[in-house]
Amino acid sequence: MGPVTQGRFITFEGGEGAGKSTQLKRLVARLGAEGLDVVATREPGGSPGAESIRELVLKGATDRWSPVTETLLMYAARRDHIERVIRPGLARGAWVLCDRFADSTRAYQGAAGGVAPALIAAMETYILEDTRPDLTLIFDLPVAVGLQRAQARAGSEMRFESKGAAFHERLREGFLAIAKSEPQRCAVIDAVGSLDDVEARVWAAVAERLAVRG
Helix, strand or coil, rough: CCCCCEEEEEEEEEEECCCHHHHHHHHHHHHHHHHEEEEEEEEECCCHHHHHHHHHHHCCCCCCCCHHHHHHHHHHHHHHHHHHHHHHHHCCCCEEEEEEHHHHHHHHHHHCCCHHHHHHHHHHHHCCCCCCEEEEEEEEEHHHHHHHHHHHHCCCCCCHHHHHHHHHHHHHHHHHHHHHCCCEEEEEEEECCHHHHHHHHHHHHHHHHHCCCC
């Protein structure tokens, strides 16, 4: 019996209302149809402990936590998620698809929230270790469109949607800067258009970068 093939790790990033979650579900279905073992997960959350932290981070007043405290909470959740879900999935050869990962901390708490890049970089070094995405899809669309979509589906997890347009403009710029700095890992997906149009762009990026048939 040959060695187990190492899995692939794909992360979905972008601002509010970009349609990441819907496109993740569509890609899960398409990869599953190719016969692949696929794990769908999310951040903050994805494991029972991390989901408890999600409740703390995403609900309540906008100023409930400072950006530095948010970073620490996000990384506490992320470490548990990595240990209990992401690494075991990759080790058995699954494709792990995650709705948000470390780039969200860089963009939300860093670029938009003002947390020092050195703190976030240190967290990545010691908490992520070698668990890094093979491909990051960054869903991009105008801030006004994204916030309108987010407000249309508004629920109780509204802390970040409520931070104002200037915050979200910095957020969008932050994600695009990440994509520019790591073009081998990141693919920017135009999130404007129909669900089918965006799905086609996602599949084109996955097929090209990770050599899956389609």
